[in-house]
Amino acid sequence: MTYDVVVIGAGLAGLASALRLADEGLHVLVVAKGVGGTHLAPATIDVLGYADGRVESPARALPEFVAAHPEHPYGRVSVELIRASLEWIRERLDGLGYRGGLEENVLLPTAVGVAKPTALVPQTMAAGDLRAGGRFVFVGLGGLKDFYPAYLAENLARAELPNGASVSARALELGLPLGREGDVSGTGFARRFEQSAFRDQVVRGLEQRLVPGEIVGFPAVLGFRHAQEVWQELETRLRHPVFEVPTLPPSVGGIRVFERLTAALRRKGARVVVGTTVSGSEHNRKTLEGVVTQTAGRPRTYRARSFVLASGGFASGGLQMDSYGRVRETAFELALAGLPAPGGQRFEPGYFDEQPLDGAGLAVDDALRPLDPAGAPAFENLHAAGATLAGATPWREASGNGISLATGYAAASAILERMS
Amino acid sequence: MPALETEVLVVGGGSTGVGVVRDAAMRGLSTVLVERGDLAVGTTGRFHGLLHSGGRYAVKDPLAAVECVAENAILRRTAADCIEDTGGLFVTTKWDDPAFGDEFERGCRDTGVPVEEIPVKEALALEPRLDRSISRAFAVPDASLDPWKLVSGCARSAREHGARILPYHRVLELERRSGRVLGARVESALTGDEVRIRANVVVNAAGAWAGQIAELAGCKVTILPGKGIMIAMNHRLVNTVVNRCKPPADGDIIVPIRTVSVIGTTDTRVAHPDELEVSQQEIDEMLDEGEKLVPGFREARALRVWAGARPLFSAEDVSDTREVSRSHALLDHAERDGVEGLITITGGKTTTFRLMAEAAVDAVCAHLGVDRPCRTHEEPLPGSEEGRFYWLGSRVQAQEPVPRSEEIICECELITRDRLKAAMVTRPTTNLDDIRRMLRLGMGPCQGGFCIYRATGMLHKYERLDSRAANASLLDFLQERWKGVHPILHGDQLRQASLDDWIFQGLLAVQHLPE
Numbered sequence: 055m056t057y058d059v060v061v062i063g064a065g066l067a068g069l070a071s072a073l074r075l076a077d078e079g080l081h082v083l084v085v086a087k088g089v090g091g092t093h094l095a096p097a098t099i100d101v102l103g104y105a106d107g108r109v110e111s112p113a114r115a116l117p118e119f120v121a122a123h124p125e126h127p128y129g130r131v132s133v134e135l136i137r138a139s140l141e142w143i144r145e146r147l148d149g150l151g152y153r154g155g156l157e158e159n160v161l162l163p164t165a166v167g168v169a170k171p172t173a174l175v176p177q178t179m180a181a182g183d184l185r186a187g188g189r190f191v192f193v194g195l196g197g198l199k200d201f202y203p204a205y206l207a208e209n210l211a212r213a214e215l216p217n218g219a220s221v222s223a224r225a226l227e228l229g230l231p232l233g234r235e236g237d238v239s240g241t242g243f244a245r246r247f248e249q250s251a252f253r254d255q256v257v258r259g260l261e262q263r264l265v266p267g268e269i270v271g272f273p274a275v276l277g278f279r280h281a282q283e284v285w286q287e288l289e290t291r292l293r294h295p296v297f298e299v300p301t302l303p304p305s306v307g308g309i310r311v312f313e314r315l316t317a318a319l320r321r322k323g324a325r326v327v328v329g330t331t332v333s334g335s336e337h338n339r340k341t342l343e344g345v346v347t348q349t350a351g352r353p354r355t356y357r358a359r360s361f362v363l364a365s366g367g368f369a370s371g372g373l374q375m376d377s378y379g380r381v382r383e384t385a386f387e388l389a390l391a392g393l394p395a396p397g398g399q400r401f402e403p404g405y406f407d408e409q410p411l412d413g414a415g416l417a418v419d420d421a422l423r424p425l426d427p428a429g430a431p432a433f434e435n436l437h438a439a440g441a442t443l444a445g446a447t448p449w450r451e452a453s454g455n456g457i458s459l460a461t462g463y464a465a466a467s468a469i470l471e472r473m474s
Numbered sequence: 475m476p477a478l479e480t481e482v483l484v485v486g487g488g489s490t491g492v493g494v495v496r497d498a499a500m501r502g503l504s505t506v507l508v509e510r511g512d513l514a515v516g517t518t519g520r521f522h523g524l525l526h527s528g529g530r531y532a533v534k535d536p537l538a539a540v541e542c543v544a545e546n547a548i549l550r551r552t553a554a555d556c557i558e559d560t561g562g563l564f565v566t567t568k569w570d571d572p573a574f575g576d577e578f579e580r581g582c583r584d585t586g587v588p589v590e591e592i593p594v595k596e597a598l599a600l601e602p603r604l605d606r607s608i609s610r611a612f613a614v615p616d617a618s619l620d621p622w623k624l625v626s627g628c629a630r631s632a633r634e635h636g637a638r639i640l641p642y643h644r645v646l647e648l649e650r651r652s653g654r655v656l657g658a659r660v661e662s663a664l665t666g667d668e669v670r671i672r673a674n675v676v677v678n679a680a681g682a683w684a685g686q687i688a689e690l691a692g693c694k695v696t697i698l699p700g701k702g703i704m705i706a707m708n709h710r711l712v713n714t715v716v717n718r719c720k721p722p723a724d725g726d727i728i729v730p731i732r733t734v735s736v737i738g739t740t741d742t743r744v745a746h747p748d749e750l751e752v753s754q755q756e757i758d759e760m761l762d763e764g765e766k767l768v769p770g771f772r773e774a775r776a777l778r779v780w781a782g783a784r785p786l787f788s789a790e791d792v793s794d795t796r797e798v799s800r801s802h803a804l805l806d807h808a809e810r811d812g813v814e815g816l817i818t819i820t821g822g823k824t825t826t827f828r829l830m831a832e833a834a835v836d837a838v839c840a841h842l843g844v845d846r847p848c849r850t851h852e853e854p855l856p857g858s859e860e861g862r863f864y865w866l867g868s869r870v871q872a873q874e875p876v877p878r879s880e881e882i883i884c885e886c887e888l889i890t891r892d893r894l895k896a897a898m899v900t901r902p903t904t905n906l907d908d909i910r911r912m913l914r915l916g917m918g919p920c921q922g923g924f925c926i927y928r929a930t931g932m933l934h935k936y937e938r939l940d941s942r943a944a945n946a947s948l949l950d951f952l953q954e955r956w957k958g959v960h961p962i963l964h965g966d967q968l969r970q971a972s973l974d975d976w977i978f979q980g981l982l983a984v985q986h987l988p989e
Contacts, residue, residue, distance in 0.1 A: 094977075168988075205930065205944055212988040212989075236880045371969060376773075376964055449976045
């Protein structure tokens, strides 16, 4: 069987690309080695948080940023396209109630109390917006080792906010019955929050302890599928604004995104196969015809008319470096850009320094097709998206999900354009 | 300025220093130990963890071999909890001269190292990852030794015998009058307070730093710091200490210790024991040597690289530091330099630390005119009374009877919240790197990716640290970690490090923490 499109990778870039294509009636297969960055990153869509200092408006900052970083993935897509991708995801994930946009970054507290800029935030996190200041209280859940509200609050109280806004922040610890289990993960708490008896305990434990006017921050573990209802119920019963603060992976908020996107894909007739590694290709000159995957027992080839490579960067295994310093793209052995000189220094001694390997990845044309060493598309029907692209340091720019979403969306657009 | 009075002041908190202070305290002497940093941050905490059988020195340095034989047997009796009885192998690879095996076996017999040549097939059955083409194999009683446990056990025992142990106290001055050392003026690195310590005898046990301490008394002691690099590999690539059967050289030992294995080492003379850079070339050579013993070594996951400085004492100048005897040096500066009240004990190696301490305290007793016998070869360290060796499953075993009753803060090393909390409140500092050494926090495959945010939150909560100090502790840890991981980042460990970048710089944005 031949698919219209095979997408490699199930992070935000791969899933967004696949869903956009499936929405247009194309027959899509997603193959992935494992779940992707959704389970690691918070559910916010950061487009550009830091350039020279904190970015207030991505829309205003992007033209200059792209001019200064011509190799950046944002250099391959227009600001209009980025805006369109945000609008698209907001509609496509309407159950998560995303708000914000490209004009003004929201400032949300991280789990160490940094006011971090982001473009689009799910409704359950929106009340954490720090831009206008306010009185915040952060709730620690006894037995959750991944959240330290007093530490967060103390740092946050010193955060620099725009227009002289200021926050006051304090912490509360809530002891909760966890049964016989002593080591409950964030996902374990998320399951408990979906139970009304557990929520009763939370509300009872908090209602006498809140000060009027306080905005209440929880770790981002307020349920999976029913997170909106959980959040709504807490706001209603506590009669305070409530929001979530993302903490260590696995990201409960990101899992909600993954679940919704894959469910939507399946409804559109797409297949999602997780647990499969792409190990080679079949091609005819410049046309990619199939990808060879390693599944249980034997290799298997999936054929398609177009392909999207969204296998991620070093963190996801889309890029690898061996002990001799040789870097490779693992699915197709594509040519790479942004590498340190052979024999040159791979890393700088300061952890927060810019690292020579930072921008490594695939150079692409304006249709996001990876280029061969001569600068021509490696395959006329292969497009790349997300963290596998060269030229970005998304963890430092606060641009990860933005790049993934915009380039995933753009790769789909390029395919649709060529097919029409 | 506050003052302390003691019979013996020991300078240096490595294995030698704590060995001396314990021995002296057990002989009933009043003792104080000062160390500029935490205990075991110097050479002791940076060695490969090999408890020598003596085999490595059997041909080249028979005196060192004889000492190792005796001390190996004593430590097995007295410090069992610090030792994993892995056994050791010397194997002849295709790069080694097979005839050296005969010389090696003869050397072992002459120096008393228990040795037995075993069939290659048996060695390969024992260590299936070894290169299949090895031609000879000898079994010896090498073992792995946990340096932190050893040092903390000695310190605890010394305290129980009345010693005062002062980590984070740097010697500013050795106070002298008419050719006699009267004690030291020391400064607390934590508070900046100065303390004057009056002592009848000062023992300089500063190891690779002994030259600097002796200089404070106007004595010249030449130490040749020999830099050795080591790489910790994730997983136990071998379960037995594996040595190449050839004259000692670089990268010819792999020591399984806890959940990792450590390959070592090199030997390069450096100007100063605090300056231990590791070059890409040194790492590549080490990985290539590892490949000769365990094919596929370069594809295995390398966790961390570090370097230690051997304190090799030399009476004259020597260029290749491996040519200097590994046996120790005891210097009585009264005889040597006309300076009374100062003894230097240096050289040697962790395996013989107890013997060195005994020699030093014998000299102290002679100086004080007392005759009290050493007992450290008989009395076990706290925790080792039952003579049971450490084994890899012990943390899991401790966890099993109470399944999931407690939060595991560091999943790689199975460190629970209570255990970490206890370590935090008993340590004199809030340095996460010190806690790392003590508990092995963040030493596993994720190198602190998950536990260090938790540990920082706990420092803030239980140590009542303000957020600025907690932030500093977090950022220091990340920088120290980077120092140890960036030179060997590749393969899956680079993948792990990238995930950690996403966590610390992306999710938490720690680089933007407020001032």
